[in-house]
Amino acid sequence: MSDQPAVLITGASTGIGAVYADRFARRGHDLVLVARDQARLEALAERLRRETGVAVDLLRADLADAADLAKIEDRLREDARIGVLVNNAGASLPGGFLDQSPDAVAGLVALNVTAPARLTAAVAPRFAAEGRGAIVNLGSVIGLAPEMGATVYGATKAFVLFLSQSLQTELGPKGVYVQAVLPAATRTEIWERAGKDVNALPAVMEVDDLVDAALLGFDRREPVTIPPLPDAAQWEAAEAARQALIPGFANARPAERYRAA
Ligand code: NAP
Secondary structure (H helix, E strand, O other): OOOOOEEEEEEEHHHHHHHHHHHHHHHHOOEEEEEEEHHHHHHHHHHHHHHOOEEEEEEOOOOOOHHHHHHHHHHHHOOEEEEEEEEOOOOOOOOHHHHHOOOOOOHHHHHHHHHHHHHHHHHHHHHHHHOOOOEEHHHOOOHHHHHHHHHHHHHHHHHHHHHHHHHHHHHHHHEEEEEEEEEOEOOHHHHHHOOOHHOOOOOOOOOOHHHHHHHHHHHHOEEEOOOOOOHHHHHHHHHHHHHHHHHHHHOOOOOOHHHOO
């Protein structure tokens, strides 16, 4: 057993989550891997045990299913060896908003919003009581860009960013690190699963590069890591502009422009 905290990674059967599993295993962390595809999880676990010697547990779960999700919540609550949660599982939807049924929209919200929120709620009290722990949430640059035409997906990722930043304020002083990772287009199955051709995109990051960059941000304890963004000062300026709005919200009366003449 490793003396480092174990890492629970959702959506670890392929893509970004599988690379996180590989990298944390090489750093000597035991793993708890979550996804629906048992065979793929087993193949990854077998390789990582053989190559790195860490212990790897598998939890097959559909995170859009409340009963399955509850099992993962229990594990996070009860297993004190788990000191890092990576909320990575996620999906997108084919087509535009008008093509998406209410059930499809609700299913995406269940996976991209409810699951990370519930898993975080399950583990955060334990981490805060211990005064340590880390929560990594996979957002997306699309959550900053309503103009990019991925309405519900983008909204779920805006939620992930807000959740992460607000938790930084609340849990940071208690010793818990929360990171939001915002990839742009990255070469994984997510595109094909949503009926999109990744090769038609102007620029696509390789998944190893994305995760290695995200882990540099993790090691630096960055609150928000945006691997593709060349100029970090742009993000800092956007954050400063947003924060400058906040004092203006504390007013008992409507702004002058909303008062009847
Ligand atoms: P991916 O290759 O499609 O992998 C998604 C992972 O989530 C798989 O392991 C999948 O495993 C799991 N998953 C999907 N639905 C699930 C469910 N209902 N229950 C449990 N697990 C489920 O996608 P990815 O690109 O690696 O995406 C990982 C995260 O990065 C997502 O949150 C995504 O929104 C975000 N992201 C990706 C990109 C990109 O361009 N790739 C860009 C920005 C953000 P099973 O099918 O075995 O369940």
